[in-house]
């Protein structure tokens with residue numbers, strides 16, 4: 638079927654009905670046209686926007702940069718394939734994320750304008766951030782997951798290999814955790830895992846990494862920490878967990894830990910194997926104990 642070109646006078650109607658926000662700003666950055674989708678998205682009436690500077694809908698911290706970008710775009714200095722993600726502010730103060738694409742337009746009087754097409758990507762962005770977080774974190778405790786933890790450990794080992802920096806690790810296993818689930822239920826078990834993770838995270842330094850290896854087993858990575866200090870740090874965690882009431886009144890929790898100091902040339906696998914062996918010894922000696930290789 639042959640294509641029929643729409644008559645020119647349909648163009649305003651198309652812009653009016655477009656499901657994406659479209660606005661035209663003049664050389665000074667003031668709105669000259671906003672379509673209904675644009676107004677709906679930001680929560681302003683058309684008359685509230687016309688004549689206003691476009692930075693009305695931009696967070697304060699971004700205003701200077703975007704004003705300069707607008708100027709450069711109008712003057713043909715900037716990349717004319719302008720496609721950017723921004724955070725914006727709606728009239729009610731809500732923050733949203735948009736994908737903005739722009740084109741340069743010269744009107745009948747020879748004045749240059751910027752046409753911006755706006756798509757709301759707030760939900761996709763939030764979903765993407767959530768997926769990225771879940772790829773490297775444990776959903777229950779929010780700690781690094783095993784995969785991310787292993788990659789962090791390998792990174793620290795590479796650093797140690799290159800710069801000769803110290804590195805210690807500890808594998809921590811909660812004692813008789815099965816009993817907690819059996820006596821108090823799985824939901825309380827989950828709560829205890831979360832509280833334990835949060836407590837340990839609080840107690841450790843920001844430069845240390847805390848990883849949930851799985852179940853009730855955790856890995857602590859202590860970069861720049863020598864043998865005695867590593868044992869001290871883990872002993873502090875052991876005491877803290879022993880003394881802090883968790884989950885439900887009367888619920889007692891302890892941990893056992895195997896601490897190992899990395900030796901030059903040692904792989905992460907061998908290092909963890911040593912830590913695991915000494916953890917096993919701590920369990921065999923009656924639990925609630927941190928031992929070092």
Ligand SMILES: Nc1nc2c(ncn2[C@@H]2O[C@H](COP(=O)(O)OP(=O)(O)OP(=O)(O)O)[C@@H](O)[C@H]2O)c(=O)[nH]1
Pocket residue numbers: 777810811812813814815816818822823824825826827830851852853920924
């Ligand atoms: N609530 C809860 N329980 C979990 C989770 N992951 C693992 N567990 C439980 O943790 C328990 C671990 O049991 P075991 O490996 O026998 O170890 P334990 O009872 O802690 O005994 P020891 O390690 O020998 O001191 C099991 O009952 C698992 O079901 C979790 O995400 N939530």
